[in-house]
Amino acid sequence: MVRHALGRLVALAPVWxxxxxxxxxxxxxxxxxxxxxxxxxxxxxxxxxxxRGRLGLNEPxxxxxxxxxxxALRADLGESIFLGRPVTTAILERLEPTVSLTLWATxxxxxxxxxxxxxxxxxxxxxxxxxxMSAAFVVQSLPSFWTGLTLILVFSVAVNLLPSTxxxxxxxxxxxxxxxxxxxxxxxxxxxxxLIARMARASMxxxxxxxxxxxxxxxxxxxxxxxxxxxLRNALIPVITVVGISFAVLLAGAIVIEVVFNLPGIGRLVMxxxxxxxxxxxxxxxxxxxxxxxxxxxxxxxVYAWIDPRIRYR
Amino acid sequence: xxxxxxxxxxxxxTALALTILLPGERGAQATPRRxxxxxxxxxxxxxxxxxxxxxxxxxxxxxxHMEWVPDRHIRMARFDxxxxxxxxxxxxxxxxxxxxxxxxxxxxxxxxxxxxxVEAGDFDLGDWIPADAYERLAxxxxxxxxxxxxxxxxxxxxxQTSGRPFARRELRQAAQAAIDSEKVMQAAIGRTEFFRLDxxxxxxxxVWHSTAGQALYNQKNPVKARDLLKKAGYAGEEIRWxxxxxxxxxxxxxxxxxxxxxxxxxxxxxxxxxWATLLRTRKDYxxxxxxxxxxxxxxxxxxxxxxxxxxxxxxxxxxxxxxLATTVDFKARKAQFEKIQAHFYDQAAALNxxxxxxxxxxxxxxxxxxNMPELFVWNVWKQ
Numbered sequence: 001m002v003r004h005a006l007g008r009l010v011a012l013a014p015v016w017x018x019x020x021x022x023x024x025x026x027x028x029x030x031x032x033x034x035x036x037x038x039x040x041x042x043x044x045x046x047x048x049x050x051x052r053g054r055l056g057l058n059e060p061x062x063x064x065x066x067x068x069x070x071x072a073l074r075a076d077l078g079e080s081i082f083l084g085r086p087v088t089t090a091i092l093e094r095l096e097p098t099v100s101l102t103l104w105a106t107x108x109x110x111x112x113x114x115x116x117x118x119x120x121x122x123x124x125x126x127x128x129x130x131x132x133m134s135a136a137f138v139v140q141s142l143p144s145f146w147t148g149l150t151l152i153l154v155f156s157v158a159v160n161l162l163p164s165t166x167x168x169x170x171x172x173x174x175x176x177x178x179x180x181x182x183x184x185x186x187x188x189x190x191x192x193x194x195l196i197a198r199m200a201r202a203s204m205x206x207x208x209x210x211x212x213x214x215x216x217x218x219x220x221x222x223x224x225x226x227x228x229x230x231x232l233r234n235a236l237i238p239v240i241t242v243v244g245i246s247f248a249v250l251l252a253g254a255i256v257i258e259v260v261f262n263l264p265g266i267g268r269l270v271m272x273x274x275x276x277x278x279x280x281x282x283x284x285x286x287x288x289x290x291x292x293x294x295x296x297x298x299x300x301x302x303v304y305a306w307i308d309p310r311i312r313y314r
Numbered sequence: 315x316x317x318x319x320x321x322x323x324x325x326x327x328t329a330l331a332l333t334i335l336l337p338g339e340r341g342a343q344a345t346p347r348r349x350x351x352x353x354x355x356x357x358x359x360x361x362x363x364x365x366x367x368x369x370x371x372x373x374x375x376x377x378x379h380m381e382w383v384p385d386r387h388i389r390m391a392r393f394d395x396x397x398x399x400x401x402x403x404x405x406x407x408x409x410x411x412x413x414x415x416x417x418x419x420x421x422x423x424x425x426x427x428x429x430x431x432v433e434a435g436d437f438d439l440g441d442w443i444p445a446d447a448y449e450r451l452a453x454x455x456x457x458x459x460x461x462x463x464x465x466x467x468x469x470x471x472x473x474q475t476s477g478r479p480f481a482r483r484e485l486r487q488a489a490q491a492a493i494d495s496e497k498v499m500q501a502a503i504g505r506t507e508f509f510r511l512d513x514x515x516x517x518x519x520x521v522w523h524s525t526a527g528q529a530l531y532n533q534k535n536p537v538k539a540r541d542l543l544k545k546a547g548y549a550g551e552e553i554r555w556x557x558x559x560x561x562x563x564x565x566x567x568x569x570x571x572x573x574x575x576x577x578x579x580x581x582x583x584x585x586x587x588x589w590a591t592l593l594r595t596r597k598d599y600x601x602x603x604x605x606x607x608x609x610x611x612x613x614x615x616x617x618x619x620x621x622x623x624x625x626x627x628x629x630x631x632x633x634x635x636x637x638l639a640t641t642v643d644f645k646a647r648k649a650q651f652e653k654i655q656a657h658f659y660d661q662a663a664a665l666n667x668x669x670x671x672x673x674x675x676x677x678x679x680x681x682x683x684x685n686m687p688e689l690f691v692w693n694v695w696k697q
Contacts, residue, residue: 031587031591045621045623094385164431166420259424262420268385277590
């Protein structure tokens with residue numbers, strides 16, 4: 001397994017190279033000029049050209065790519081045109097809100113999705129099953145920004161129970177941290193909860209049809225023991241894969257929720273950077289997300305092998 | 315005697331208690347109080363508070379110890395040694411007092427989040443609120459609505475460089491004749507509380523305001539437009555009009571404006587891009603829409619400057635602008651500016667659709683807010 005893991009890490013290099021080139025050149029193909037955005041709509045062409053010179057935007061694209069790649073290999077992602085600080089610093093500053101949000105959203109989606117899926121599978125074909133799966137279908141179709149705004153309307157405006165905006169880090173107190181993240185985590189995790197519920201149901205149904213489950217029931221074991229001890233552990237394997245990929249998807253896809261709830265995370269950073277044409281930040285964040293995505297996939301594979309002794313990597 | 319004293323004491327105590335316990339009545343006297351934190355929801359943050367503008371209106375001379383956490387807030391604490399000017403506040407000038415202990419400016423790019431944040435009490439003041447929300451917000455007891463008057467005027471700038479269709483004056487005049495500004499503004503803004511038809515290149519509220527050239531503003535005359543098109547020798551060249559959805563009112567104004575031009579026979583193609591792309595590519599288009607904000611002097615108005623994209627560099631206009639810039643006496647300058655404005659319409663240098671007002675909201679306990687076009691929070695206190 002160690003050799004497999006190392007092999008996967010080495011394979012990350014070409015992936016990284018391709019992603020960096022695609023991101024760099026694609027972004028520069030989009031019309032728009034950070035110098036013009038900085039100078040403003042009322043600025044003159046001379047001011048814009050002067051700004052371009054200061055920002056080094058007049059050099060050939062290939063030269064700029066090679067220079068950027070060389071620095072990126074030394075973990076120097078350049079400096080943000082707008083923030084005036086290293087891109088690495090900008091990302092690290094915003095990592096905590098995004099990771100916190102993603103973790104809580106993932107936890108919420110598992111805590112809701114797994115029991116719903118298992119219940120649905122155990123009550124297969126009955127009204128409970130149909131109700132739960134219909135609800136999952138509807139919830140998965142809801143756009144997250146709508147869910148977010150609705151939660152704000154109910155819990156912040158109507159009953160004034162939770163804040164509608166902003167972020168408090170863990171160092172400011174667990175209670176305060178949770179109060180700011182409950183609504184965004186629910187908004188973000190709800191559709192993933194529905195996905196996990198459907199996945200868990202499908203996986204449980206497959207496992208519940210096996211002979212050893214019938215044997216366990218015939219032995220007189222309580223239904224809860226059959227489901228939890230025998231069926232669930234085997235049904236979890238594909239679910240873990242979905243949860244792992246969900247985490248990576250949520251990490252990359254928290255942009256909308258971060259904008260709605262005003263969370264100072266990576267998603268909002270990349271969105272604002274795209275609008276401003278802050279090339280170094282866009283490149284750095286996308287590279288970071290791609291690296292994280294590959295890393296999470298590797299981790300899921302390793303956990304998979306650890307849970308299921310039948311799986312061995314050569 | 316003792317009973318009388320007791321009764322008098324009771325009456326005085328009750329009167330004092332009522333004064334303390336009835337803030338509504340005390341609020342009516344609007345006595346400023348020091349203290350508290352003012353949280354303001356804005357559209358963006360430095361280096362551009364609005365991602366589409368440079369510059370920021372901060373309470374810098376009243377604040378010290380500024381903490382900027384990117385994407386989270388700018389927090390400013392009051393500078394206690396600042397001495398306010400004597401007298402009364404007067405718009406951007408006059409007496410400025412920092413009543414609150416702290417001002418926290420929070421970037422919140424999503425308009426719904428700003429609105430809900432003020433409703434929930436997480437913000438005290440919200441800027442650039444969508445006008446569509448006005449009717450609902452005006453009915454809420456926990457919200458005060460303010461129309462920011464004036465804010466901008468919508469302009470469709472022609473690209474007048476040589477070889478372009480709108481280098482020809484008659485073609486520009488044809489477009490100007492075709493436009494029904496009221497319909498454009500209704501499409502762009504919707505609510506009549508938030509727009510105004512006015513030919514002025516500066517706003518009614520300013521000393522420079524003039525109605526010179528009014529006869530050529532909002533002509534809504536398609537017959538005249540078609541005649542002018544024939545005179546211009548228009549041969550069906552495609553007119554490329556650029557706009558953006560990032561400012562919804564620019565997009566809607568463009569939809570209405572392009573339709574009116576098409577109805578008189580101009581072949582118009584609408585390009586919709588994001589703001590950064592618009593800024594970069596507008597020089598390659600024939601028309602683009604933007605807003606002119608409040609300027610204190612007409613020489614600052616971009617659409618009147620030859621170096622600004624649009625390139626209104628007509629000789630007589632240039633000469634008049636030079637004279638305006640070198641004249642000192644206000645009356646003479648005002649008279650000169652009126653000629654410039656009249657000439658602007660004669661030349662159809664650009665299309666002025668009308669004035670736009672924006673919407674701000676705040677909590678009822680926020681007092682002393684001046685609601686000028688550029689936001690500032692000196693003299694503001696929280697009841």
